Amino acid sequence: MSATKTISAAVQSAVAELAGELHAKSGGEKFGISCEGFAAILCDVAVKYLPETGSESEVRVFLQSLRVEELALARGCANGDNSAWEIFLTRYREKLYLAALRIAREDSAARELADGLYAELYGVSTREGVRVSKLASFTGRGSLEGWLRTVLAQEFVNRYRRTKRLVSLDEEIEEGAQFAAREPEPSSSENTRLESCTDEALAALSSEDRLVLAAYYLDGRTLAEVARMLGVHESTISRKVDKLAKSLRKKIVAGMMRQGVDRRAAEEALEVDVRDLQVNIRRSLGQESPGATFLEKKDALRLEQKIAPRAKS
Amino acid sequence: MRDVPKIVLKRLQETAGEEAHPDADLLTAFAEQSLGESERTRVMDHLARCGDCREVVALALPANEAVAEAASSRASRGGWFGWPVLRWGVAIAGIIAIASFGIVQYRQRQKSEFLSSNVSARNEPAANAVQALPASPAPSDTLDIILPAENKKQPEKKQQAELKGEFHSSSSANFSMVQPARPLKRAAPAAGAARGAAKGGIAGGNFAMGSGFRAGVAAKAAPPSASNAPATQGELKNATPEETAKLVEPSLARGQAGGVPSSAQTVEVAPQTAGVPATTESQVADQVIESQKEQPSQYQSSATLGVVEAKDAATMSKLELATPRWSISAEGGLQRSFDRGKTWVEVNPGEVGSKAGSSHTFAMRKKAAVQGSPHTVFRAVSAAGAEVWAGGSAAMLYHSTDSGLHWARIVPVESGTVLTGDITSVEFSDPQHGRIATSAGEVWITADDGKTWRRQ
Numbered sequence: 001m002s003a004t005k006t007i008s009a010a011v012q013s014a015v016a017e018l019a020g021e022l023h024a025k026s027g028g029e030k031f032g033i034s035c036e037g038f039a040a041i042l043c044d045v046a047v048k049y050l051p052e053t054g055s056e057s058e059v060r061v062f063l064q065s066l067r068v069e070e071l072a073l074a075r076g077c078a079n080g081d082n083s084a085w086e087i088f089l090t091r092y093r094e095k096l097y098l099a100a101l102r103i104a105r106e107d108s109a110a111r112e113l114a115d116g117l118y119a120e121l122y123g124v125s126t127r128e129g130v131r132v133s134k135l136a137s138f139t140g141r142g143s144l145e146g147w148l149r150t151v152l153a154q155e156f157v158n159r160y161r162r163t164k165r166l167v168s169l170d171e172e173i174e175e176g177a178q179f180a181a182r183e184p185e186p187s188s189s190e191n192t193r194l195e196s197c198t199d200e201a202l203a204a205l206s207s208e209d210r211l212v213l214a215a216y217y218l219d220g221r222t223l224a225e226v227a228r229m230l231g232v233h234e235s236t237i238s239r240k241v242d243k244l245a246k247s248l249r250k251k252i253v254a255g256m257m258r259q260g261v262d263r264r265a266a267e268e269a270l271e272v273d274v275r276d277l278q279v280n281i282r283r284s285l286g287q288e289s290p291g292a293t294f295l296e297k298k299d300a301l302r303l304e305q306k307i308a309p310r311a312k313s
Numbered sequence: 314m315r316d317v318p319k320i321v322l323k324r325l326q327e328t329a330g331e332e333a334h335p336d337a338d339l340l341t342a343f344a345e346q347s348l349g350e351s352e353r354t355r356v357m358d359h360l361a362r363c364g365d366c367r368e369v370v371a372l373a374l375p376a377n378e379a380v381a382e383a384a385s386s387r388a389s390r391g392g393w394f395g396w397p398v399l400r401w402g403v404a405i406a407g408i409i410a411i412a413s414f415g416i417v418q419y420r421q422r423q424k425s426e427f428l429s430s431n432v433s434a435r436n437e438p439a440a441n442a443v444q445a446l447p448a449s450p451a452p453s454d455t456l457d458i459i460l461p462a463e464n465k466k467q468p469e470k471k472q473q474a475e476l477k478g479e480f481h482s483s484s485s486a487n488f489s490m491v492q493p494a495r496p497l498k499r500a501a502p503a504a505g506a507a508r509g510a511a512k513g514g515i516a517g518g519n520f521a522m523g524s525g526f527r528a529g530v531a532a533k534a535a536p537p538s539a540s541n542a543p544a545t546q547g548e549l550k551n552a553t554p555e556e557t558a559k560l561v562e563p564s565l566a567r568g569q570a571g572g573v574p575s576s577a578q579t580v581e582v583a584p585q586t587a588g589v590p591a592t593t594e595s596q597v598a599d600q601v602i603e604s605q606k607e608q609p610s611q612y613q614s615s616a617t618l619g620v621v622e623a624k625d626a627a628t629m630s631k632l633e634l635a636t637p638r639w640s641i642s643a644e645g646g647l648q649r650s651f652d653r654g655k656t657w658v659e660v661n662p663g664e665v666g667s668k669a670g671s672s673h674t675f676a677m678r679k680k681a682a683v684q685g686s687p688h689t690v691f692r693a694v695s696a697a698g699a700e701v702w703a704g705g706s707a708a709m710l711y712h713s714t715d716s717g718l719h720w721a722r723i724v725p726v727e728s729g730t731v732l733t734g735d736i737t738s739v740e741f742s743d744p745q746h747g748r749i750a751t752s753a754g755e756v757w758i759t760a761d762d763g764k765t766w767r768r769q
Contacts, residue, residue, distance in 0.1 A: 049339075049352075065347065101643055103372045110643070141348075142341030146373065150337040150344070153372035157365050198324045207354050210325065210361035217322050219367055220750060222740035224695075228374050229367075231346045238742050245317050252318065270318045 011046045014059035015039050026068035031076025031084040041075055042066075045139045071140030078123065078136035085122075092148060099149045103156050117152055194269050197255035201248055212240050325361070334366055335359060344370055376640075376654070637716050639701060645690030647703050649717050662703060662711035662720035663689060693739040700744055702763070704736025708751065712763055725749065725757045725766035732757050732766070 019039035023029070028038050045066065046059055054062075076084030100114035101107070123133030138147055202210060208230065215226045216237075223241070227234040249270065256266035335343070335356050342348050343356045360367050638650045640657065648657040691705035699716040708731070711720045725732040734753030741747040748769075749757045756769040 099373075102376070105643055107643055137336070137338075139338045141338040142343075142345050146341040146345055146375070147337055149373040149375070150341045150369060153369040154337060156372060157368050194320055195324060198318075198320050202321065202324055207357035207361055211357045211367075213317065213321070214325055214361050214364070215367055215371075217317060218326060219364060219371075220738075221371065222738055222748075223742055224740055225371060225374075229344065229370050231344075234742065248317050248321050252320070270320065 006052075007043050007047055008052050008054070010054055010056040011043060011050070011059050014056045014063060015042045015046065018042070018060060018063050022063065022066075022068045023072075026072035028068075028072035028076065031072055031081045032079060033072055033076060038072065041071065045071075045141075048139065049141070066140040067143060068140060070144040071138065074135040074138040074140075074144060077121070078133040080123070080131060080133075092145065095145055096148055096152070100152055103149075103152055113152060113156055117148070117155060191269075193256060193259055193261065194252070197252045197259070200255055201251040204251070205244070209240065209244060212237060213244060216241055332359065332362075334363065340366065340370055340373070344373060637696075639694045639696045639703075639717075641691050641694055645692065645705060647691045647694060647705075647717075660717045662713070662717075662722070663709075690735075692735055692737050695739040695741050695747070697741060697744065700741070702739045702741060702747065704739045704749060706735045708732045708734060708736060710736055710739075710749065723763050725759070725768075727757075727766055727768050730768065732768075 016039070019035055019042060022042065023033075023035045023038040026033075026038065028034075033041075042063055046062060050059060050062055073084055073088060077088050096117065097110065097114045100110040100117075104110040104113050117134075120134040123131035123135075134151065138144060142150075205213075211230070212226055215221045215229060216223070221229075223234050223237045227237045230237070252270065253263060253266040256269065257263055261269070339348070339352070339356060343353060343360075348356060360370065638654055640648050640650070640654075642648050642657070642659070647660045647662065649660045650657045689705045689707070689709040691703055691709075693705070694701065694703045696702070699714060701713040701717055702710070703713075704710045708724070710723045710725065710732070712723050713720045732749070732751060732755060734751035734755060736749055737752050738750040739747065740749075745760055745762050747759045747763065751757075757766045758769055759766045
């Protein structure tokens with residue numbers, strides 16, 4: 001694996017210092033990975049995640065946080081080493097299938113998912129005559145088991161979303177939304193003020209708060225699920241959600257009042273907006289955020305405008 | 314009231330932009346709490362905007378137990394929640410329990426006009442603790458403590474009810490002791506169990522063992538309980554005979570009914586000092602001993618003392634095994650495991666008290682899934698200790714308070730409107746408050762453990 005970025009001096013010296021120790025710890029030798037080979041891997045990983053301006057001690061801390069045994073195993077498998085592959089199968093075959101089952105919730109879909117990933121891990125596809133295994137991209141930042149689950153989930157989401165998106169894109173084409181010229185935004189200054197105050201209130205939140213909001217309200221996840229995603233206790237999320245629900249409304253009204261709107265009008269604007277938005281929120285929540293992968297933000301906005309007038313009529 | 318203005322959700326969604334998604338390694342490291350602060354913030358920033366990546370993170374989470382245990386082990390590892398602090402916390406709570414027990418005895422003795430005012434003065438400071446600790450388990454529970462093999466279900470149910478009642482009026486000291494290792498959704502049972510452990514190794518350990526999973530001592534409480542046990546064992550070993558008797562007696566002397574076996578007298582014989590010593594402790598012991606004669610039980614304490622120390626280790630592993638885990642199978646079956654997830658057995662709430670073989674219900678379920686017959690396909694389960702809620706197709710909602718032995722069908726209804734659709738999620742943040750979502754887009758909540766419901 002060649003690095004496309006330049007390897008900073010800090011990375012080079014940190015790797016030189018730790019390669020031997022980490023290589024020994026990783027047991028890479030028995031998978032046919034030499035110390036030099038392992039050092040190269042470490043360089044690649046460090047360069048991938050660390051800023052070029054990082055100090056040597058930062059690089060050292062980073063390198064020591066890697067799961068080197070699993071990294072060596074994964075790279076060994078990617079190289080086609082038999083003993084590595086044997087160990088991998090013993091340890092992860094069952095878990096992979098069980099994880100697929102949990103994700104796909106249905107036996108045949110789970111098998112398909114798991115088998116599909118196996119093929120990619122094994123390296124069925126080749127590039128320029130060299131077998132390409134997905135395991136070569138494992139960098140040891142998280143556990144291999146967790147990584148396998150994540151990759152499965154990504155595959156599942158891609159397949160499912162792709163199908164769903166295709167449907168919705170087709171719908172949009174029928175409705176002429178794809179090719180219509182961009183309409184001017186609704187002229188209501190109230191709306192714009194409300195939106196900007198809302199944006200302001202949202203921007204003031206921490207990313208964790210916004211994530212909790214999105215996961216709980218947009219995705220409809222349970223408190224327990226959100227807590228697990230963040231690695232905290234459910235009561236923490238429960239408290240956070242309560243706090244956010246209370247404070248957001250206050251902040252938006254306060255923001256609007258600062259802009260000269262009186263309290264009653266501000267509160268009404270919040271309410272009015274709710275009713276109007278009910279239809280298109282439900283619809284846009286039903287589809288996953290279109291702006292994320294396929295459409296650009298402005299297209300998403302255009303869609304919203306398209307939907308809103310239609311809802312009102 | 315947890316609603317946010319819809320405009321908020323709208324704007325939140327619209328902030329999504331086209332940007333690179335974190336790779337699988339980053340998402341995994343995020344989920345495993347292995348990222349540094351700045352990287353974590355960046356990933357969360359993206360996740361707040363990207364529903365797909367949120368979905369990936371959620372799907373890739375490991376099974377419930379692993380995560381919850383990691384969370385609770387993190388909690389119990391360092392700082393405030395370290396073992397030494399926990400042990401001392403237990404010791405202090407134990408002493409408070411003993412003192413409060415003494416107060417209870419004192420008050421009872423007052424009624425029988427037995428005490429001098431000296432004792433009352435000395436016991437005053439402990440009065441506060443007494444307020445916090447209400448009636449203890451009934452004697453029949455004590456019987457269960459000694460004879461775990463008998464494992465009566467009725468007393469266990471009572472115990473659970475009592476535990477719940479106890480929890481609600483428990484002192485903050487006890488509550489905070491339990492807090493650190495409190496796993497998700499298990500406040501009540503864990504608090505009750507930890508208090509039980511604090512009252513005395515015997516009462517706590519055997520109590521939990523005798524009632525097993527019924528008392529809802531979660532496996533997650535095992536780490537703190539495990540630390541409780543050695544601490545209490547230490548207490549037992551180091552304590553004077555008097556103190557030992559006191560540790561034992563809380564469960565004994567609180568018994569209101571029961572026969573007067575001569576064996577109970579053996580307790581008093583060992584630690585008893587004939588005279589009336591000046592210390593509070595002795596007086597408490599005396600009170601205890603005296604009241605023993607009034608309200609004895611069949612407790613074989615001397616034998617049990619030795620037994621407790623040996624049993625505590627076994628108790629702990631039994632505790633870990635005892636609490637059932639719940640899951641939904643791929644076919645939509647409700648499954649329960651009593652061995653930490655090694656083996657699973659289908660549970661069918663529709664058949665009262667049924668322990669139908671898994672193959673039987675599996676076949677029925679397959680049939681239901683294919684033919685759409687009324688046999689329920691479960692989609693969500695929420696459990697805390699012995700309380701279980703399970704929901705599935707056709708608005709089927711079942712509730713059990715005894716880990717799935719008996720079920721009640723619950724129909725959420727509000728002014729004539731009934732919940733419709735398949736139940737897709739069930740969550741109970743505490744025993745009283747629950748939230749159900751259905752495939753018809755409905756959200757129903759309860760604040761009284763499912764007696765009444767309100768549609769959100």
